[in-house]
Amino acid sequence: AQSVAQPEDQVNVAEGNPLTVKCTYSVSGNPYLFWYVQYPNRGLQFLLKYITGDNLVKGSYGFEAEFNKSQTSFHLKKPSALVSDSALYFCAVRDGMYSGSGGSNYKLTFGKGTLLTVNP
Amino acid sequence: NAGVTQTPKFQVLKTGQSMTLQCAQDMNHEYMSWYRQDPGMGLRLIHYSVGAGITDQGEVPNGYNVSRSTTEDFPLRLLSAAPSQTSVYFCASSFGQGRSYEQYFGPGTRLTVT
Numbered sequence: 001a002q003s004v005a006q007p008e009d010q011v012n013v014a015e016g017n018p019l020t021v022k023c024t025y026s027v028s029g030n031p032y033l034f035w036y037v038q039y040p041n042r043g044l045q046f047l048l049k050y051i052t053g054d055n056l057v058k059g060s061y062g063f064e065a066e067f068n069k070s071q072t073s074f075h076l077k078k079p080s081a082l083v084s085d086s087a088l089y090f091c092a093v094r095d096g097m098y099s100g101s102g103g104s105n106y107k108l109t110f111g112k113g114t115l116l117t118v119n120p
Numbered sequence: 121n122a123g124v125t126q127t128p129k130f131q132v133l134k135t136g137q138s139m140t141l142q143c144a145q146d147m148n149h150e151y152m153s154w155y156r157q158d159p160g161m162g163l164r165l166i167h168y169s170v171g172a173g174i175t176d177q178g179e180v181p182n183g184y185n186v187s188r189s190t191t192e193d194f195p196l197r198l199l200s201a202a203p204s205q206t207s208v209y210f211c212a213s214s215f216g217q218g219r220s221y222e223q224y225f226g227p228g229t230r231l232t233v234t
Contacts (some may be wrong), residue, residue: 032221042227042228043210043225044163044210044223044225045225064211090162107153108165108223109165110162
């Protein structure tokens with residue numbers, strides 16, 4: 001079974017400082033990893049994904065994430081935080097191992113989310 | 121493209137009432153899914169579909185039904201609402217041919233059951 005852990009419910013950083021939102025995962029095969037952001041009263045928006053290749057993935061709004069296979073982690077980072085980055089961030093994983101026919105191959109498992117607050 | 125649309129945005133039901141949450145997408149996506157979001161629990165998968173006529177259960181399917189008669193629409197039915205179904209519901213879609221594809225989410229429906 002696949003799972004995702006976001007160990008921090010909340011992260012606070014000052015504007016201009018670097019930010020990191022942590023994510024660890026567990027899958028049977030190779031992982032497909034995603035980060036989403038949710039602004040208040042909105043749906044989730046896709047930020048970036050890791051499928052294969054370079055361990056450092058760049059995404060929208062200046063965010064990037066580093067895939068670390070040995071630590072089974074996919075932490076989200078940004079060099080300089082903005083107040084407008086304040087939102088709820090979700091990490092998600094899909095197992096790359098094919099589990100036979102049917103839709104179970106497409107299921108995405110989400111972490112519980114991390115609330116990022118960037119203080120002016 | 122409108123993307124993924126959901127109606128209604130807000131709904132209040134009494135215990136025992138039924139209703140249908142509507143979801144539509146205009147991106148010709150094969151895969152569609154319904155999630156519920158509760159504080160501190162992230163998103164939990166209710167039901168999903170890999171194409172018209174094909175649906176399956178997620179991790180929290182009890183009390184909900186789905187059908188998929190067209191590629192575009194994937195309604196979620198609550199047969200007899202319960203207070204435990206008070207939540208925010210999100211519909212999402214993605215291309216179904218590859219598992220590397222990200223999901224696109226609708227704006228959500230906030231449901232309160234009294």
